[in-house]
Amino acid sequence: MDWPTILLTGLAGVLATAGPLVVAAIGEAISERAGVVNLSLNGTLILSAMAGFAAAVATGSLAAGFLCGAAVGAAAALLVAFAGITLRQSQVAVGFVLALTLRDLAYFLGAPVMGAAGPRLDILPVPLLERLPVVGPMLFRQDVMTYASFLLIAAAWVWIYRTRPGLTLRGLGEQPAAAFVRGADVIRLRYLYTVAGGALVGLAGPMYSLSVKAGWKGTISGLDGLGWIALALTIFGGWHPLRIAAGAYLFAFLQWLGVVLQPFLPGIPSQVLQVAPFPFMILTLVLVNVGQAEWTSRLLALLPEGGRRRLAGLLRLLRASPPAALGQTFKRE
Amino acid sequence: MIRARVLCQQAGRQAGGVILALLAASGLLLLAGASPVEVFRQIGLGAFGSVTRLADVLVVWGPLALVTAGLLVTFAAGLWNIGIEGQIVMGAIGVTGSLRLLQDAPLPAWAVLSVALAAGMMAGAAWAMLSGLLKTVGGVNEIFGGLGLNFIASALILWLIFGPWKRPGIGSMSGTEPFPDSLWLPALAGTRLSFWSVALGLAAVGAVALLLSRTVLGLRLKAVGRNFRAAYLLGVPAWRHLLLAFGLCGALAGVAGFVQVTAVYHRLIPSISSGYGFLGLMVALIIRCRAAWVAPVAVFFAAITIGGIQLPIALQLDSSLSGVLQGLLVLGVLFSDGLRHRAAARP
Numbered sequence: 085m086d087w088p089t090i091l092l093t094g095l096a097g098v099l100a101t102a103g104p105l106v107v108a109a110i111g112e113a114i115s116e117r118a119g120v121v122n123l124s125l126n127g128t129l130i131l132s133a134m135a136g137f138a139a140a141v142a143t144g145s146l147a148a149g150f151l152c153g154a155a156v157g158a159a160a161a162l163l164v165a166f167a168g169i170t171l172r173q174s175q176v177a178v179g180f181v182l183a184l185t186l187r188d189l190a191y192f193l194g195a196p197v198m199g200a201a202g203p204r205l206d207i208l209p210v211p212l213l214e215r216l217p218v219v220g221p222m223l224f225r226q227d228v229m230t231y232a233s234f235l236l237i238a239a240a241w242v243w244i245y246r247t248r249p250g251l252t253l254r255g256l257g258e259q260p261a262a263a264f265v266r267g268a269d270v271i272r273l274r275y276l277y278t279v280a281g282g283a284l285v286g287l288a289g290p291m292y293s294l295s296v297k298a299g300w301k302g303t304i305s306g307l308d309g310l311g312w313i314a315l316a317l318t319i320f321g322g323w324h325p326l327r328i329a330a331g332a333y334l335f336a337f338l339q340w341l342g343v344v345l346q347p348f349l350p351g352i353p354s355q356v357l358q359v360a361p362f363p364f365m366i367l368t369l370v371l372v373n374v375g376q377a378e379w380t381s382r383l384l385a386l387l388p389e390g391g392r393r394r395l396a397g398l399l400r401l402l403r404a405s406p407p408a409a410l411g412q413t414f415k416r417e
Numbered sequence: 418m419i420r421a422r423v424l425c426q427q428a429g430r431q432a433g434g435v436i437l438a439l440l441a442a443s444g445l446l447l448l449a450g451a452s453p454v455e456v457f458r459q460i461g462l463g464a465f466g467s468v469t470r471l472a473d474v475l476v477v478w479g480p481l482a483l484v485t486a487g488l489l490v491t492f493a494a495g496l497w498n499i500g501i502e503g504q505i506v507m508g509a510i511g512v513t514g515s516l517r518l519l520q521d522a523p524l525p526a527w528a529v530l531s532v533a534l535a536a537g538m539m540a541g542a543a544w545a546m547l548s549g550l551l552k553t554v555g556g557v558n559e560i561f562g563g564l565g566l567n568f569i570a571s572a573l574i575l576w577l578i579f580g581p582w583k584r585p586g587i588g589s590m591s592g593t594e595p596f597p598d599s600l601w602l603p604a605l606a607g608t609r610l611s612f613w614s615v616a617l618g619l620a621a622v623g624a625v626a627l628l629l630s631r632t633v634l635g636l637r638l639k640a641v642g643r644n645f646r647a648a649y650l651l652g653v654p655a656w657r658h659l660l661l662a663f664g665l666c667g668a669l670a671g672v673a674g675f676v677q678v679t680a681v682y683h684r685l686i687p688s689i690s691s692g693y694g695f696l697g698l699m700v701a702l703i704i705r706c707r708a709a710w711v712a713p714v715a716v717f718f719a720a721i722t723i724g725g726i727q728l729p730i731a732l733q734l735d736s737s738l739s740g741v742l743q744g745l746l747v748l749g750v751l752f753s754d755g756l757r758h759r760a761a762a763r764p
Contacts, residue, residue: 123560167751167752167755170755170759171752171754171755171756171758171759172755172758172759173751173752173754173755174751176497176560177702177751178748178751180497180499180698180702181699181702181744181747181748181751182744182748184695184699184740184744185740185741185743185744185745185747185748186744187740188737188738188739188740188741188744189445189737189741189744191735191737191740192449192734192735192737192738192741193449195734195735302735303737309568312564312568315561315564316561316564316565319558319561352576352580356572356575356576356579356580360572362565362568362569362572363565363568363569363572406558
């Protein structure tokens with residue numbers, strides 16, 4: 085194969101492998117926008133991957149697999165919502181324990197289907213569009229769920245920023261009291277968005293086990309840690325669908341780069357290259373956050389006018405702050 | 418006597434949660450086609466059935482108690498130190514690095530081990546304070562900063578094991594070359610258990626209990642944890658106390674790394690933390706950060722971990738059941754707490 089072809093198939097692969105991360109991180113962003121932090125992602129993702137795979141093997145239907153995954157994700161989110169909203173326990177505590185417990189539950193319950201042969205999503209080229217140069221092979225020769233992940237990015241953005249209910253959604257996380265006064269049923273909506281976000285996270289699991297990393301191989305399925313990445317992407321993306329997607333693609337691109345560059349970097353063990361994107365992510369996280377710190381503005385004030393304005397603009401571009409009422413229980417006074 | 422009664426009351430209050438967890442676990446086991454009674458009996462046997470098994474439980478208990486003690490400090494200051502795993506790893510790296518440097522030096526073993534302990538504590542504390550700095554200076558929530566630092570620590574340990582510290586020949590997941598047995602913490606005859614591991618664990622739990630209940634520093638840490646702003650306005654240098662809490666917790670995580678390297682594995686392996694950091698978070702959650710409960714509940718959790726190991730052989734069940742049971746216990750307590758408060762709040 086010649087270089088352009090390798091690059092194009094590589095990039096197409098990057099878009100596909102980032103798909104589940106995009107879906108999971110946007111799901112998490114939706115529940116966090118509503119003010120509920122669902123820390124269970126890592127466990128939910130693994131359990132829904134196992135359950136989706138098992139359901140698809142049992143029924144022979146890929147759709148059943150994805151539905152089962154979404155149901156698992158919704159159920160886990162419902163637990164977090166019930167404990168956090170109704171029982172007023174720490175959302176972080178419940179989510180964290182679920183992240184560990186559901187992972188082990190997946191390994192425990194998944195033992196019978198370990199290594200089983202299962203179905204896998206087929207590539208479904210979009211007629212005509214796939215013939216486009218460059219863009220065709222990258223964007224339009226993917227499986228259904230990858231197309232769905234593209235659509236989700238746009239849909240989530242429109243919903244959050246361009247619709248009336250989206251405005252309420254943002255209000256739930258920023259100023260629940262104000263949203264309540266304006267007639268929003270804060271508790272019910274928070275439940276709704278948390279469960280919906282959880283269902284998206286649950287879809288991401290089968291996106292791995294029925295497509296990107298097809299099959300269920302127990303502890304060596306290579307899924308452990310991805311849920312934490314998705315969570316980090318939500319933060320790194322500033323709870324904004326477009327930025328979350330950019331982060332997910334960047335992450336997948338760096339991992340791919342690690343694989344491609346492996347032969348040229350004999351000094352670095354492959355295990356290290358696989359985790360190399362993580363430090364990069366945390367650096368970005370810091371960059372996103374320093375823009376807000378008080379000392380940054382004080383430091384900026386010392387710079388000469390022209391440079392200051394440009395730097396401040398750059399920092400403002402990166403800036404993102406969490407929903408103000410994230411993780412807090414809402415009490416009707 | 419009053420103290421004993423308080424402890425009994427606390428235990429009674431959690432009984433509901435434990436029963437809830439046992440019911441959920443039994444349902445799950447029936448679903449998987451196993452007899453719950455038989456499973457619980459096997460776990461009990463696997464943990465306490467022989468002296469070797471009991472010793473293995475205590476092998477887990479040492480680092481687990483150390484880590485949980487540390488987490489009580491960060492929880493007291495209102496911090497979710499999820500970076501604890503990376504702090505254990507960095508501690509173990511610090512210990513291994515100093516042992517490698519000094520193992521051929523003409524020094525007595527106790528001196529080398531003491532230096533290694535200090536290095537481990539410093540490495541763990543430094544890594545924890547990095548979480549703290551990210552929070553105080555960078556504005557990164559400690560949960561996300563800690564997670565990122567965990568990943569970086571695991572990248573670093575892999576790089577060391579497969580790179581500069583690899584075994585002669587080729588690096589592998591089995592870890593670095595074992596240290597000479599003069600640098601092993603002495604084990605009780607016939608077991609893998611070191612007296613020092615248990616002693617360090619007990620000392621840490623005792624010290625943290627004293628710190629939090631009997632000292633001004635402990636009071637300040639709790640003030641910062643309860644209400645950061647109020648503590649700051651009342652003249653407690655709040656940011657500095659956050660960093661200090663991170664530092665103390667990281668140092669104890671470093672001791673846990675020291676125990677793992679010098680008493681358990683005698684070398685550095687990729688999974689040197691054995692997940693005890695996250696397990697410690699679970700223990701801290703289930704005891705609601707009450708220091709008196711660290712030691713017994715850590716024994717219980719260590720017993721579940723060890724008791725689960727033989728499940729695949731005895732009952733053809735995956736040993737990940739241990740983690741499920743531990744998680745269900747914590748969830749049971751969290752949910753029953755919530756249900757009780759809700760019932761009490763209702764007029």
